[in-house]
Amino acid sequence: MSIALEYKKTKRTGLLAAFLGGGILAALLPILNMAVRSELYLDLSGSPLGILLNANWKMMAMLNILLILTGACMIYYTEYAENAIQRMNTLPIRESNLFFGKFLVLVVLSIFMLAMEAGGIAFCCLHWFQATSELYLDLLKNFGYFFLLLLPGMLLALLIGSACKNMWISLGVGVVCISVATMIPTDNFVLSLFPFSLPFQILEGSDRIIDFVIAAIIEIVLIVLAEEIFLKVRRLFA
């Protein structure tokens, strides 16, 4: 119910088209990269998936997180523009349901986006490398990992979006966070736990997968708790 409603609200904001466009762009990235400089990658040793992700994932992740930030700001801005949020607050639903509804919309859209990117990578594997039968399983594993690591950043972006009435403030804070994330070296474990820098992690060749998965789950719980508390406190002082 609430997710359908939330989706309806985003209808005229172009959210779906933005994620579609972003997904296509990110999926084209490895294909273009292989088309232009395939000789650079074909001689490398290792699994095709590992080579492709190492070469392209940083940029694809950047596109993903930028898109999610913009989406999160936009999806909350539709509430704050024209004070629609005040009407929502008078309804007999909990304010945090709004947050979860919006979160689910973003989750569905980003699954959609990641699926397109996986398609792009799979195409590269099939076209330029000898794909093995394990390709699809590996692809599923990798993109499942990417998806999980994307969630803390998504929640944090939504938290920022829900906290700021003006879109430029939430967008500004988010942009600052992302540019901090781009400066963090991916091999530094503690700093990489910053929600916005988690999406840059790659499954292949990483020896701290379990740590990252646990950290991501803990962050998800913490950010959801923070949002609940924030909404309660804001209501008290409103």
Add this chain to the structure above:
Amino acid sequence: MKFLSLIGVELQKIRRSKILLILFLATIITWLPSILHADMSFNAIVSPEEDFFIQGFMAVVWFMFPATMIVNTVLLSQTERTNRGILKMLTLPVRTGTLCAAKFIILLLIAALQMLMTTAMYFISAAIVTQIHNYKFMLSPLFVLKEVGIIYLSSIPMIAVFWMLSVFIQTPIFSIGTGLVSIVPSVLMINTKAWFIYPMCYPFYVITSGYGDGSISISEIETFPWLPVAAAITLFCFIISCLRFGRAERRSI
């Protein structure tokens, strides 16, 4: 209304926007890693103080500066849209092109302020690392100001493109998304021969060209065909946005 007073009005509008606070926060955060990793500058191919300058400004110019410029365009367009402020502006006996130009000047002003803050932070952090490592990291202020000036001038075409995007595309998610996404490939573009057709990479190209031949010499960038192309892009974007400004609002009445 005189053009100067129009600019004053626009400044008044964004007075309480807290945008300077965000820019200040951004500046401080980008310089922190540079201070922490200053010892890496000792292994660079250029002298440590030059490397510190380039690394620090690269961190600012590659993503932070363009992205905050997009945030500024959002600020300028959204302050007008809340409560339909733009309709009131359009009823004034001012040409819409002039209004648009005033807003563009404000955008350039904010960019200049951000560059100034970054420069100030550079001097502060250079002073700090000089103390920590007992090595003089400070470059001569005249040189720094000149380089920052060139970086700023080279970012004007980029700002014009972002401004055109925000005027042209009414749906905010597309104007923001297109702008942010266009920053990402600038890393690839600076390595190609056709870098001069991509305004988003100009400032980044200018700062990275400092690593050219082992000494920073930003002023030795080939100006042809860069300058004519950049001027053409800036003019095109500026004229288009002045022509289009306020069109959508007029149609929706």
